[in-house]
Amino acid sequence: MVARVSHTTLNGLDAYELSEWWKRVLDYTDVPGDPNAPGHEECMIVDRRTGHRLLFIEVEELQDPVGRIHLDLAPTDVTRDEEIERVLDLGAREVADRRRPDGSGWMVLEDPAGNQFCIVRSDAEREGR
Numbered sequence: 001m002v003a004r005v006s007h008t009t010l011n012g013l014d015a016y017e018l019s020e021w022w023k024r025v026l027d028y029t030d031v032p033g034d035p036n037a038p039g040h041e042e043c044m045i046v047d048r049r050t051g052h053r054l055l056f057i058e059v060e061e062l063q064d065p066v067g068r069i070h071l072d073l074a075p076t077d078v079t080r081d082e083e084i085e086r087v088l089d090l091g092a093r094e095v096a097d098r099r100r101p102d103g104s105g106w107m108v109l110e111d112p113a114g115n116q117f118c119i120v121r122s123d124a125e126r127e128g129r
Contacts, residue, residue, distance in 0.1 A: 006053070007044065007052075007053035007054060007055045008052075008053075008054050008055070008071070009054075009055045009056075009057055010022075010054065010055070010056050010057075010111075010113070010115050011056075011057050011058075011059045011062060011063070011113070011115070012056055012057075012058065012059070012062070012112075012113035012115070013058065013059070013060075013062065013113060014058065014113075015036075015040055015041055015042060015043045015056040015057055015058040016036055016037060016038045016039065016040050016043050016056075017038075017112070018043075018056045018111065018112060018113050019036050019043035019044075019045050019054070019056040020036075021090065021091065021111060021112055022045060022054060022056070022111065023045050024090055025073075025087055025090060025092075025111075026045075026047065026054075026073075027047075028045040028046055028047050028048075028054065029045065029046060029048055030043075030044075030045060030046075031044045031045070031046050031053070040058075041057065041058040042055060042056070042057055042058070043055070043056045044056075062113065062114060070115070070116045070117050070118065071117040071118070072106070072117070072118045072119075072120050073087075073117060073118065073119050073120070074119075074120050074121065074122055074123065075119070075122040076122070078122070079121075079122060079125060080099075080106070080107075080119055080120060080121045080122060080125060081099075083119050083122075084107050084109075084119050087109060087119065088109070091112055092109040092110060092111060092112075093109060093110045094107065094108075094109055095108040095109055095110055095116060096108040098118075103121070103125070104121070106118045106119060106120045106121070107119050
C-alpha cells in the first residue's frame with residue numbers, strides 16, 4: 001500500500017483572497033464545478049495541466065510562518081530572476097536572497113498571508129540552456 005499527496009494546504013486570514021493571489025502566481029484555476037467566492041472558508045485551486053491542487057483554509061490566527069514545509073517554484077517559460085520580479089510585482093515579500101554570483105541559488109519570499117516559498121532556477125537554467 002502507498003499513499004499519494006492529495007493536495008497542499010495553506011492557512012490564511014482570507015482563504016478566497018489568498019487563493020486568488022496564488023492563481024495569478026501559478027496560473028491555476030478553480031476546481032471545475034466548485035468555484036471559489038469571497039467569504040468561503042475553504043478554497044481549492046488546481047493546475048489544469050497536472051491536476052496538482054492547493055487548498056486554502058481560513059483561520060482566525062496565523063501560526064508562525066516559518067515551517068518545515070514550503071513550496072519551491074521553478075519558472076516554466078522565464079528565468080528565475082524574471083519570475084522573482086513578476087511575483088514581487090504581484091505582492092510577494094522578499095525574506096532572504098540566496099542567489100549566488102555563479103547564478104545558482106534561490107530567493108525566499110512570503111505570500112500575502114506570510115506563507116514562505118522559494119523561487120529556484122528554471123530547468124533550462126539548471127541545464128545550462
